[in-house]
Amino acid sequence: MTDPASPRPVIILVEPQLAENIGMTARAMGNFGLDALRLVAPKGGWPMKGVRETASSATHVLDRARIYPTVAEAVADLHYVLATTARERGQMKRVFGPDEALAEAAGRLARAERVGILFGRERVGLSNDEVSLADAIVTFPVDPEHASLNLAQSVLLVAYEWRRAAGRAVLPFTGAMRSSPAPREALISLFESLEAELDAAGYYPPEKRGGMIRNMRDMFHRMAMTEQDVRTFRGALRALARRPPEEG
Amino acid sequence: MTDPASPRPVIILVEPQLAENIGMTARAMGNFGLDALRLVAPKGGWPMKGVRETASSATHVLDRARIYPTVAEAVADLHYVLATTARERGQMKRVFGPDEALAEAAGRLARAERVGILFGRERVGLSNDEVSLADAIVTFPVDPEHASLNLAQSVLLVAYEWRRAAGRAVLPFTGAMRSSPAPREALISLFESLEAELDAAGYYPPEKRGGMIRNMRDMFHRMAMTEQDVRTFRGALRALARRPPEEG
CATH class of the missing domain: 3.40.1280.10 (SPOUT methyltransferase, trefoil knot domain)
Known part of the structure; x- marks a missing residue:
């Protein structure tokens, strides 16, 4: 019963x-x-x-x-x-x-x-x-x-x-982010650092630079980065920028 | 794939x-x-x-x-x-x-x-x-x-x-009724036959007859009877009414 x-x-x-x-x-x-x-x-x-x-x-x-x-x-x-x-x-x-x-x-x-x-x-x-x-x-x-x-x-x-x-179908855990979403200023600052490094590396053909930047910023926006994500990416970017130039 | x-x-x-x-x-x-x-x-x-x-x-x-x-x-x-x-x-x-x-x-x-x-x-x-x-x-x-x-x-x-x-969750069969819902006149005719038999059998105390009839009609309405259901019930009612009176 x-x-x-x-x-x-x-x-x-x-x-x-x-x-x-x-x-x-x-x-x-x-x-x-x-x-x-x-x-x-x-x-x-x-x-x-x-x-x-x-x-x-x-x-x-x-x-x-x-x-x-x-x-x-x-x-x-x-x-x-x-x-x-x-x-x-x-x-x-x-x-x-x-x-x-x-x-x-x-x-x-x-x-x-x-x-x-x-x-x-x-x-x-x-x-x-x-x-x-x-x-x-x-x-x-x-x-x-x-x-x-x-x-x-x-x-x-x-x-x-x-x-x-019965309204009891609660999931045992959620995908709640452990870090807050990054504020826009953190994203824009990250974008500018990345773009400066890519400029220094000669990545952008000058006539395409504006469109390429917008496309890449879109890729990052789709990530919906958290504050922690921005810190992680900044660290990776710094490490890459410090890398000694390849020989040859 | x-x-x-x-x-x-x-x-x-x-x-x-x-x-x-x-x-x-x-x-x-x-x-x-x-x-x-x-x-x-x-x-x-x-x-x-x-x-x-x-x-x-x-x-x-x-x-x-x-x-x-x-x-x-x-x-x-x-x-x-x-x-x-x-x-x-x-x-x-x-x-x-x-x-x-x-x-x-x-x-x-x-x-x-x-x-x-x-x-x-x-x-x-x-x-x-x-x-x-x-x-x-x-x-x-x-x-x-x-x-x-x-x-x-x-x-x-x-x-x-x-x-x-995917919108494919079709049940293999449905509860579609094989007989049409009974029209009201068939139900009312059934109710009147039933009530006439119960009157003949002395079932209703006269002062309660109106309320008892309404309650019993409600029971039948909840059945949502089909035409076949009405025919089945009419047959059963006729059989009961034909039953010889009990001895004693």
């Missing part, structure tokens, strides 16, 4: 067969902050041998997993149920992509509804009767020629979209 | 170790329409034993994979390179989530740039020098307490976001 203080959807695997897929499901859930796993009649019994090896740090998900004999029992206490399927079922239900589905789920979770998402067996998915227990269908925008998503991969996409829909 | 007629990013795995991860990477790429895979110095050599077993139908990705001795050689012909990393590197690069990264990549691909995305070794990721070969960093909005994404899982998220950014 989800903690009402921080509502999260329940992931329900129906008759999963491979220990590795259950472990990888737990890992994928842990990656995006899900922890409520229900297993309906896992094929190898429970606990299943080899399941922890692929769970990485998400063994807490496995430790808290609940086992149910049927799908109906696994969804009994839920208010809203989504069924994942790759195939059309001819059932008159809404069909969502994972982004829309988890936006709907996040809205319901925020209103204190308990939400669960059904994932079928590795080879044959959910039966039509099991899909029929759901309010709506989730399917993935796959290439129709290579439509077979691995079980843990589909759980990953759902967990990822839940985290986004 | 990507086909210029239909530009797609190149996925580059650096020193991948497990055959299973390479196979699952190919499968994830195939799911979302990617097919250009480059491997830098795969640990077990190439072709690697056991790699096809986990690729599902995406063996074409493995068959076309190119092998390079170094990252620099693997990115040599590309115009824009992204490096995936879970850790901050202290490098002054832009840091994207997968959605922003693939939006940027899709824009460049549409302008005929060749784009590649680097994924590091299973345990230690990319070296700082390898990250330094990239234009920008991609990181994932994971739970910091369970931040370790499986290699093929991170490729899946990138492939999924590419398909969305």
Whole structure:
């Protein structure tokens, strides 16, 4: 059951067969902050041998997993149920992509509804009767020629979209610059030093000098240099200018 | 190399170790329409034993994979390179989530740039020098307490976001109703039949009849019934009304 203080959807695997897929499901859930796993009649019994090896740090998900004999029992206490399927079922239900589905789920979770998402067996998915227990269908925008998503991969996409829909998709770090952007006067001073060195080196054909300077200043502007970048470049320029002339 | 007629990013795995991860990477790429895979110095050599077993139908990705001795050689012909990393590197690069990264990549691909995305070794990721070969960093909005994404899982998220950014994220089927919505007169006629049967059965206390009818009509309106739904419900109602009275 989800903690009402921080509502999260329940992931329900129906008759999963491979220990590795259950472990990888737990890992994928842990990656995006899900922890409520229900297993309906896992094929190898429970606990299943080899399941922890692929769970990485998400063994807490496995430790808290609940086992149910049927799908109906696994969804009994839920208010809203989504069924994942790759195939059309001819059932008159809404069909969502994972982004829309988890936006709907996040809205319901925020209103204190308990939400669960059904994932079928590795080879044959959910039966039509099991899909029929759901309010709506989730399917993935796959290439129709290579439509077979691995079980843990589909759980990953759902967990990822839940985290986004719940507004928790914060990156672990940002590209914030550790040095302030250089003020224009520092850039102009750098440009003038560089251009003076290039003049001394005879780099510019006089009739092209103005255009070449503008082009090179544009290159530097595209760098969006920080104060530290300007200092670094000034040092490199000084080192080059000090270089003894080549022999010959 | 990507086909210029239909530009797609190149996925580059650096020193991948497990055959299973390479196979699952190919499968994830195939799911979302990617097919250009480059491997830098795969640990077990190439072709690697056991790699096809986990690729599902995406063996074409493995068959076309190119092998390079170094990252620099693997990115040599590309115009824009992204490096995936879970850790901050202290490098002054832009840091994207997968959605922003693939939006940027899709824009460049549409302008005929060749784009590649680097994924590091299973345990230690990319070296700082390898990250330094990239234009920008991609990181994932994971739970910091369970931040370790499986290699093929991170490729899946990138492939999924590419398909969305490229405007190709079409669901394989929709929830389009196979029957038209019922017109109001069909609904009102159904309501009147139902209410007549309930009147005959003595269901309504007379003083509450008006409110109860409005509540029940609301329930039916929430169903958004199709013409077929109305026919189905009418049949069920007729069957109930024909039922012989219980004895006693």
